[in-house]
Amino acid sequence: MTSALSTAGLFTASGFTFAEPFTSQDKFDLRFRQVHLDFHTSQHLADVGAQFDPEQFAATLDQARVNSVTCFARCHHGYLYYDTKAHPERRHPGLQRNLLKEQIEACHKRKIRVPIYTTVGWDQFTADAEPGWRQVLDNGMLQGTPPNEPGFYRLQCLNSPYRDFLKAHVKDIFDSVPVDGLFFDIIKPNECSCPRCRRAMVQQGLDPANAKHRQKYGFDVMYEWMREMSAFVRSFNKSEDNKASIFYNGGHIGPDIRPVTNTFSHWEFESLPSGGWGYLHFPIAQRYGRTLGLDCLGMTGKFHTSWGDFHSLKNPAALQFECFNMLANNAKCSIGDQLHPTGKLDAATYELIGSVYREVEKKEPWCAGAKPLVDIGLFTAEEFIGGRVPPPTAGALRMLQESGHQCDIIDTEADLSRYKVLILPDEITVNAELEKKLSEYVSKGGALIASHRAGMNPTKDAFALPALGVKFKAEAPFSPDYIKARPALAQGLPTGELVIYLRGHEVEPVAGSEVLADVYPSYFNRTADHYFSHRQTPSAGKPAYPGAVKNGRCIY
Template sequence: MQNENRKIHLDFHTPYWVKEVGQQFDAEKLVKVWKNAHINAATVVFGLCACGNAYYESEHAPVHPGLKTDMLRELLPAAEREGITIYVHFGPGINDRSVVEHPEWAMVCESGRRLDTNGGKEWGWACFNSPYVTEWFYPQLRDFVRQFPQVAGVFLDMVTYPRDTCYCSHCRTKAVELGLNIHQPSDLAKLWEHTLESFMAEARTIVKEANPDMGFTSNCRWFVGGARSKSLDSIELEAPVSWNSYHYAVMSRYIRNLGIPHNAQTTRFPKNWGYFGSLNNEVQLKYECATILATLGAICIGDHLPASGKPEQAVYDLIGTAYEFVKDREDWALDARTVPYIAILADYQQMVRGDRAEDFGHQAPESLYGAGLTLLEGNRHFDVIDAQHELEPFKLIWLAENVSLDEAMSVNLDAYVYNGGKLLVTGGGLWSSTLWRSWLERVAKVRWLGNACEDGEFFQPVEQIAKDVPSAPMFVKGYFPRWDVYEGAAIVAEAYRPYENIPPSQRYGHFHAPVGEKASYPGAVRAAYGAGEVIVCAAELARDYFRIGSKHVRQSVLNMIDALLPFSEQTVEVHAHSPSVEVSLMEKEGMWVLHLTQYSAKRHTGNTVIEEVPLRYDIPVVLRPQQPPKRVYTVPTMEELEWSWHDGEMRCTVPELHIHVMVVVEW
């Protein structure tokens, strides 16, 4: 990724009714603008835009009727002369022109409404089970790769199904063939997965037949399990912080563990793609670049070229400033690997888009994101893994309200804990599985009595996990599992019933009843198993932290982690005492690189906005590598740090943090 680490994604979604397209396009000038902005690669939307148009001359492609020049053929030689790598974007999912010309190809909602642009007011979605793919998309892609075998790769956009789709006749027929009930959310998700994987496999075959070295990737495949698609040569995680403050931070820590090339994509827009007449704040764009450097390394910034084909200079002044910031840091960030420490073991996800928990046949996204936020805002270095990852390298694994974790993992987890690993289990989802329940009872030394019938109880840490947590029971939604505790297990949190056992579903004032008597069953139990230890916690703390954000819930989790992993066993400690400092510990040949990134959003009513980031000073850091360092310094300042080494601990103090700093420890 060294030569493609400062990329742009050049959108050019131009409706077919625009009369003048590309009349001011000058490939030589555009490439010079890119070069001055430190850009070394670009994905251009000249193959097939979301409006359904191509921007190169062809007898087979749906060329934009207003196109004044062959934009792609002009760009390729100009970019090659300047050493800028070109990828080409194809938009099969959203394709206005195809569904306007063929309404019968449009995706259909359960209500019967067709996603056929609604007279140009909405995007048009073509169904992947319709003749659209064989009669429209595949022929164009096949013609394109034969004409342009020199492009570095093909990027497919919006390979997904939007919420409440698709119930067209083609999908109904396919569902019957597969034995699926299209009205069941889990079956609908299986239909989507089958359809999209088949589509991508065929598209990949078309690309590779033209040029086996041409790259192939797609967005919308970032979810746990989906990112392992065998069709993908690389992963490009699209996640501007303006969408939200947690998606990228969590999913990047999954993507970086998959062993395939990856980068991350944000945009120059403060709201979202294509919001013309707006520029991201410089500080925000630098922050986003910093979080990418700290996790995935290579960066892509999105722009949208106006219909005239003339770039906006102010846009590339901004991008150039951000990429100058990146150039000062990238040598220590590219091609780095995470240092295994704490892992969130996630369920494989399906592409169900529903707001209700019961729509998910797996761990709820709120639980996965909540677990990630808990660790992120607790200044902990962590990763997200799935059932195909090795467990042994990690010192602690968190099962955060899992529901459908592969039962074969119980064997792997048994060996992991028995041989010295530490395990934290929150929530009651896995206790409903006979196999998981039997294993959890054995390692935690409890007997399951059933899950609570009410959605929510009170949780109060005790003893060693009560540090900095008020002595007031916390209400947590979810169905608490109830246990008898056997000899050898210790209660580390109590459960409390609502006042007079009033169920949470019964409105009491604004919400639920206040706390009542202590329950006869515990809130959390700690037990040794072989050389390892486990804490099982009845409360869905990860999901609650996502929903409510109480620092006391976060602290309860951190206390349980610290109880299982005493400081002498912790790989990294960052004493920032602030939820705004993000920690990521990476390694390269002969060094560890500790990234500290400062997050600071302003009050807002819509998208996330970062306008300024305050300076932080004198942050104590402790690292426990396998050997003493020879040199410790900061990047990009190259300041040599004073450090000490004693009993396997390297201690130093980071003098200043503004947006991003790296502490480099060389052996």
């Protein structure tokens, strides 16, 4: 599975650089080989950390060529793993030693960086102690795992006194251990109907009964909390070259995060292909995030499936592919593991991680400081239809990856002048502002490809982008239907009609545009009265309207 490596050669340290969209307050140059060492440890265990040997811990990491390890201050069960000064009631009841501090000191001796993990959204200790701090759904129920089911998936409200606790907790971390960085987990929009949130919404002229207002308010609360927390963390920085890294994890980096980019020091793309993210999430998120000017870290797991899958190992070829894919996409590597409650690292896990990280280490000279050389900007549909793997973007990216075309994933705020070609897949509708931006791009010689509803106005009843050279008539009358390329587009395609499974549009070319392909309807649509064989009715053999139209440097 080393073939993924060849794409790393597409990046070059001497390649072009583009203007950063902004300057973050504290940019970080990350290490290449990180482990994210989960430690969500039930309170029903004694002997926590009893078998921890600082020297053996750091040596095991070092031998596996790990040079950064995220260790735990506090977990989703809500417990602390260091000798806290401020919150002794939250120290894990079974904890046998000052675990986090010993982890950090042992790693620092070997020049291993130790960012510190703490949870924000999920905290079972707090959920039990202060049920009034939990998020409330719009039906009045408490958000999250029901009381008689296992799991700590119960979100805290950031408008509650929990917010003050978090600051006191962060201060306590700085007072108790050396801090290389902080990783805040489970950062989600605070969409909450608790009395505090309802009052605040009304004060801001928002309607708590309106779901759209609650969503907007939820984002505002999250953004505001992140700004406040980053300013607070930065107040502990000792000097310009001794700063704590800051990352807020919500399991995805997309256009929603752009407004608060400067609250981060870097990106970590949590994306375990076997853990629900799939194989297309990482490239989509990474190709977007890398355009925002911060250093990037991909994050997978060593697990057979996902987090908390104890005593399981990923297929080595899969772990290799995932890490090399990170390098090839201009990210550094992080592999998730969970430390056994006794505090001893699993030997087989670090043999596996070491086997991949030794290979990563050899490739680093070609990856450090590399910049992606990219021709194509592919719009993400996330801004329009939501979802961390929006199908129109996933489909277009898969085609580009498989055909070896280099692209960034972009949103409507992006600097378009970086790209020779823009692709608007299926759902990228165009308001007045975007129309102006795209028309300007085309008038300066940029090329553009749009499909289906892309290029239409937000109400999707007419094209809003004159440059496309097509007029909307109706939804396609037949579906599935067939498409056949004319000679200009036919190179490399099979001859004859090809099936299009989903319903498209019937369009008309405007004067001056050239038809590149035709749509061939079937004899009839498949209904109870008229159906044909097992699946779609075949082509009736007659072209009806354009399937692809070229106007100057634009293709619809």
